Amino acid sequence: MATFKEFRNNVKPNWCPGCGDFSVQAAIQRAAANVGLEPEQLAVISGIGCSGRISGYINAYGLHGIHGRSLPIAQGVKLANRELTVIASGGDGDGFAIGMGHTVHAIRRNLDVTYIVMDNQIYGLTKGQTSPRSAEGFKTKSTPEGSIESTLSPLEIALSAGATFVAQSFSSDLKQLTALIEAGLNHKGFSLINVFSPCVTFNKVNTYDWFKENIVNLEQFPDYDPSNRIAAMTKIMETNGMVTGLIYQNKERKSYEDLAVGFKQEALSKQDLKLSRQDFDKLLTEFK
Amino acid sequence: MISQLSWKIGGQQGEGVESTDRIFSTALNRLGYYLYGYRHFSSRIKGGHTNNKIRISTKPIRAISDDLDILVAFDQESIDLNAGELRPGGIVVADAKFSPTIPEGVQARLFAVPITAIAEELGTSLMKNMVASGASWGLLGLPMEVFNKAVEEEFGRKGPAIVEKNVEAVRRGAEFVLEQAGGPLDEFKLEDADGKQKLFMIGNEALALGSVAAGCRLMSAYPITPASEIMEYLIKKLPKFGGTVVQTEDEIAAVTMAIGANYAGVRTMTASAGPGLALMMEAIGLSGMTETPLVIVDTQRGGPSTGLPTKQEQSDINALIYGTHGEIPKLVVAPSTIEECFYDMIESFNIAEKYQIPVIIATDLQLSLGKQTSEALDYDKIVIERGKLITEELPPNEDNRLFKRYELTDDGISPRVLPGAKHGIHHVTGVEHDQEGRPSENALNREKMMDKRLGKIRDLRVTNAIKAIAPNENPDLLIIAMGSTGGTIEEARERLTAEGISTNHVMVRQMFPFPSEMLEPHLAAAKQIVVLENNATGQLANLIKQNIGYHDKIRNLLKYDGTPFLPSEIHKACKELI
Numbered sequence: 001m002a003t004f005k006e007f008r009n010n011v012k013p014n015w016c017p018g019c020g021d022f023s024v025q026a027a028i029q030r031a032a033a034n035v036g037l038e039p040e041q042l043a044v045i046s047g048i049g050c051s052g053r054i055s056g057y058i059n060a061y062g063l064h065g066i067h068g069r070s071l072p073i074a075q076g077v078k079l080a081n082r083e084l085t086v087i088a089s090g091g092d093g094d095g096f097a098i099g100m101g102h103t104v105h106a107i108r109r110n111l112d113v114t115y116i117v118m119d120n121q122i123y124g125l126t127k128g129q130t131s132p133r134s135a136e137g138f139k140t141k142s143t144p145e146g147s148i149e150s151t152l153s154p155l156e157i158a159l160s161a162g163a164t165f166v167a168q169s170f171s172s173d174l175k176q177l178t179a180l181i182e183a184g185l186n187h188k189g190f191s192l193i194n195v196f197s198p199c200v201t202f203n204k205v206n207t208y209d210w211f212k213e214n215i216v217n218l219e220q221f222p223d224y225d226p227s228n229r230i231a232a233m234t235k236i237m238e239t240n241g242m243v244t245g246l247i248y249q250n251k252e253r254k255s256y257e258d259l260a261v262g263f264k265q266e267a268l269s270k271q272d273l274k275l276s277r278q279d280f281d282k283l284l285t286e287f288k
Numbered sequence: 289m290i291s292q293l294s295w296k297i298g299g300q301q302g303e304g305v306e307s308t309d310r311i312f313s314t315a316l317n318r319l320g321y322y323l324y325g326y327r328h329f330s331s332r333i334k335g336g337h338t339n340n341k342i343r344i345s346t347k348p349i350r351a352i353s354d355d356l357d358i359l360v361a362f363d364q365e366s367i368d369l370n371a372g373e374l375r376p377g378g379i380v381v382a383d384a385k386f387s388p389t390i391p392e393g394v395q396a397r398l399f400a401v402p403i404t405a406i407a408e409e410l411g412t413s414l415m416k417n418m419v420a421s422g423a424s425w426g427l428l429g430l431p432m433e434v435f436n437k438a439v440e441e442e443f444g445r446k447g448p449a450i451v452e453k454n455v456e457a458v459r460r461g462a463e464f465v466l467e468q469a470g471g472p473l474d475e476f477k478l479e480d481a482d483g484k485q486k487l488f489m490i491g492n493e494a495l496a497l498g499s500v501a502a503g504c505r506l507m508s509a510y511p512i513t514p515a516s517e518i519m520e521y522l523i524k525k526l527p528k529f530g531g532t533v534v535q536t537e538d539e540i541a542a543v544t545m546a547i548g549a550n551y552a553g554v555r556t557m558t559a560s561a562g563p564g565l566a567l568m569m570e571a572i573g574l575s576g577m578t579e580t581p582l583v584i585v586d587t588q589r590g591g592p593s594t595g596l597p598t599k600q601e602q603s604d605i606n607a608l609i610y611g612t613h614g615e616i617p618k619l620v621v622a623p624s625t626i627e628e629c630f631y632d633m634i635e636s637f638n639i640a641e642k643y644q645i646p647v648i649i650a651t652d653l654q655l656s657l658g659k660q661t662s663e664a665l666d667y668d669k670i671v672i673e674r675g676k677l678i679t680e681e682l683p684p685n686e687d688n689r690l691f692k693r694y695e696l697t698d699d700g701i702s703p704r705v706l707p708g709a710k711h712g713i714h715h716v717t718g719v720e721h722d723q724e725g726r727p728s729e730n731a732l733n734r735e736k737m738m739d740k741r742l743g744k745i746r747d748l749r750v751t752n753a754i755k756a757i758a759p760n761e762n763p764d765l766l767i768i769a770m771g772s773t774g775g776t777i778e779e780a781r782e783r784l785t786a787e788g789i790s791t792n793h794v795m796v797r798q799m800f801p802f803p804s805e806m807l808e809p810h811l812a813a814a815k816q817i818v819v820l821e822n823n824a825t826g827q828l829a830n831l832i833k834q835n836i837g838y839h840d841k842i843r844n845l846l847k848y849d850g851t852p853f854l855p856s857e858i859h860k861a862c863k864e865l866i
């Protein structure tokens with residue numbers, strides 16, 4: 001059995017020292033080992049941004065695609081080979097701005113993909129512009145007078161889009177984060193894990209200390225029932241979106257792969273491509 | 289006895305024009321006639337004039353005709369709009385209900401049949417189309433059993449009572465008109481066909497069938513005219529082979545999902561038209577850069593923007609060649625017949641995997657939607673080639689190195705493993721990368737990788753990258769075209785030849801990389817050259833000039849009013865050029 005060390009490679013991340021993304025990388029490596037994966041059984045598909053580099057920093061199959069499109073690529077991988085464990089990953093700009101359309105529809109589609117968003121409330125790679133996750137009034141290079149757009153609540157959107165797994169965590173809380181990623185990997189369907197992952201270089205407001213002060217950990221509520229969608233929505237609203245932990249899980253709904261009529265149980269990628277003469281002739285009769 | 293005939297049915301969209309055409313042509317196909325169809329429609333579902341035209345022949349035909357023999361009309365508008373096409377002595381079969389009249393100056397014979405009245409008598413005006421088609425079938429004197437069989441197949445799902453009613457509607461329509469005409473019309477008696485079973489389909493079906501034959505098992509797509517039939521066919525068939533179709537949220541998702549699935553080892557396609565292709569451009573670059581196979585169909589329609597969504601055009605060629613940013617290897621192929629739609633699809637999947645590149649198959653609306661007779665499709669020509677795909681187990685890597693997915697090789701093509709393979713781990717990124725797929729900004733590496741990728745396709749030629757009919761050593765005129773226009777050109781050439789004008793004809797099937805060396809001798813030999821295209825700027829002519837030359841000899845023949853060329857138009861224009 002592989003340990004988390006086997007999910008490490010010898011590529012040195014180009015993240016700034018102290019960037020929250022380091023812990024997300026470590027948590028993915030641990031969670032992958034904890035759920036019993038071998039490196040070749042995992043595919044990490046990432047978007048573009050500082051966070052998007054993560055697929056290159058994990059010893060597994062990885063594809064670093066284009067900005068905002070990690071989810072459709074990841075879903076394609078899963079459809080082609082459902083025996084693979086597929087993680088999609090990227091920043092809040094990647095997933096909630098340019099890629100928001102895909103995020104909502106990936107949630108609706110409910111293919112078995114685990115989506116980990118590194119949410120730093122700012123654009124890191126392009127050096128500090130506002131993100132849909134930035135607070136109103138937040139000053140950035142692109143909002144010198146402060147952001148005048150409302151802050152997007154991905155958790156509420158996920159719930160209303162029919163998500164079957166919604167979690168949130170904080171990169172400093174490696175234990176919780178690892179456990180949630182494990183739960184996401186084990187969930188049969190789409191899982192969204194939004195991770196507060198501070199950008200130490202460009203976001204001087206939403207710092208590690210700020211998160212520590214503002215986060216509301218679900219552990220404080222021993223009676224909380226993550227199968228209750230209304231309670232989940234309420235908790236998100238009550239905490240102004242700062243709640244962490246497993247917020248909602250629906251174990252009943254089947255994944256897309258299981259619902260698609262005729263869709264193969266084994267990896268489609270292992271199938272013989274050649275059509276039999278009989279099948280071909282049968283297809284032709286419709287055109288006669 | 290005649291050897292060919294043109295028949296048209298017109299009415300309001302949603303009035304049964306489509307289904308009548310379908311039953312009528314299915315029956316003709318069963319009798320072994322060669323058929324070529326043309327659909328005139330607009331982008332509304334109900335209302336608005338629509339018509340379908342079929343050309344029927346005892347010999348292979350691949351073009352719509354200039355004129356019309358029989359017009360079946362559900363309303364006066366259909367007569368007014370289409371009667372001009374009727375040749376002298378042609379026929380109009382129309383519903384007596386609206387007291388049809390033939391426009392002044394048109395010499396046609398009118399049969400006013402109580403189409404609606406008969407249908408209503410039988411229970412529902414919905415059966416109007418059966419009465420009308422029965423009437424026109426009757427006039428042709430073709431065997432009724434064959435027609436009834438087609439009716440049965442169309443309505444079989446709805447139960448025997450419905451079938452019976454429709455058959456009765458057909459009979460009544462035929463009976464009425466035959467009484468009026470005094471029996472089948474001799475001047476419209478078609479010679480017997482060869483009776484051989486033929487395939488009859490639209491280009492989109494040929495493409496979809498080709499993709500199934502090629503081993504495509506997934507499709508991700510977003511609906512658009514005139515591409516949707518590909519998706520609709522595959523959603524019916526792929527589940528039978530373990531696969532599926534995903535209707536995505538947009539074309540960006542469609543193309544990137546296809547990239548993901550191809551990366552993971554399943555032959556996957558997407559299909560769209562100009563607006564969708566425009567959205568896919570960044571992702572096509574990702575496929576080129578990461579050397580991930582990808583197959584995309586572009587069913588060209590009238591642009592720009594929403595343009596003429598239901599009309600013929602060939603104006604995406606520039607976008608397909610130059611559309612993505614940066615420089616990538618790719619293949620743009622343009623089938624010119626229904627059979628090529630099928631075989632090109634298979635070859636495209638093979639090339640996409642062998643060369644590890646994006647392949648775009650560009651059809652046009654007439655080729656994609658025109659229903660026509662196809663030659664037999666040969667099972668033995670279905671070959672699957674996956675190039676340097678490694679399927680056997682790999683040896684362990686030395687000192688923790690990654691698999692060299694982008695290894696520099698003589699032909700520029702690197703071995704490929706699929707995710708899941710032990711010891712095959714490597715990285716894939718749209719960032720410039722080294723041989724193991726790791727990001728690299730090293731200048732020397734950059735040059736090597738660019739040369740590797742672009743070099744892969746230098747000699748890439750599809751089967752029949754050009755298709756030449758060149759009987760003349762030094763023709764007066766060389767006619768060059770692409771897509772669905774080939775058959776029409778052949779008819780125009782017959783007329784030109786009869787008038788003593790010698791012509792050669794080349795269909796260009798590969799748009800990129802351009803097969804200059806194949807085309808050049810034909811250009812050199814011709815006294816004059818005309819390039820015929822359904823666009824306003826002469827995109828193919830410009831490609832030829834840019835890649836080969838002969839600016840002084842090349843003339844444009846452009847049509848961008850949304851309709852395909854007619855043989856007479858080509859004939860006339862070519863004569864004027866000489």
Ligand SMILES: Cc1ncc(C[n+]2csc(CCOP(=O)(O)OP(=O)(O)O)c2C)c(N)n1
Pocket residue numbers: 048049050051052067090091092093094095118120122123124125126131
């Ligand atoms: C189509 C496209 N538009 C813009 C960019 C430039 N770009 C790269 S990353 C990025 C946003 C980065 O922010 P986020 O996704 O939050 O990731 P982070 O860098 O903060 O981890 C932008 C706008 C791009 N690469 N592609």
Ligand code: SF4
Pocket residue numbers: 014015016018019020021050051120124125198199200201202
């Ligand atoms: S800029 Fe911000 S997000 Fe990017 S690596 Fe540095 S700290 Fe991380």
